[in-house]
Amino acid sequence: MESYLEPHQxxxxxxxxxxxxxxxxxxxxxxxxxxxxxALVRYLNETGPGPQDGMEWTESVFEKEMARLAAD
Structure with a gap:
């Protein structure tokens, strides 16, 4: 049987x-x-959305937010 990824599994x-x-x-x-x-962080600061804490995106803030979202 061939394996496949269910997008929301x-x-x-x-x-x-x-x-x-x-x-x-x-x-x-x-x-x-x-x-x-x-470049991604600069783009997000220009276009949004901003981080949930109301601050601007930095590389560190982005990495922490991605880790937080992955843990949910």
Whole structure:
């Protein structure tokens, strides 16, 4: 039997509006060619959404937010 990935097999719940907006923004950034962390962070600061703590994105803030979201 051939293995395949079910797109949402690891999801425990529906994404929040913030998670959906952030995911969409990250996808747009990659589509525009922003494929390194510094460029991605600059793009997110220009277009949003911002981090949930109300601060600006930094590389460190982005990495911590991705780890937090992955743990949910």
């Amino acid at each position: 690891a999801r425990r719940r529906e994404p929040t509006q913030y998670e959906s907006l952030l995911g969409d923004a990250i996808e747009r950034a990659y589509a525009l060619g922003f494929d390194d962390l510094g």
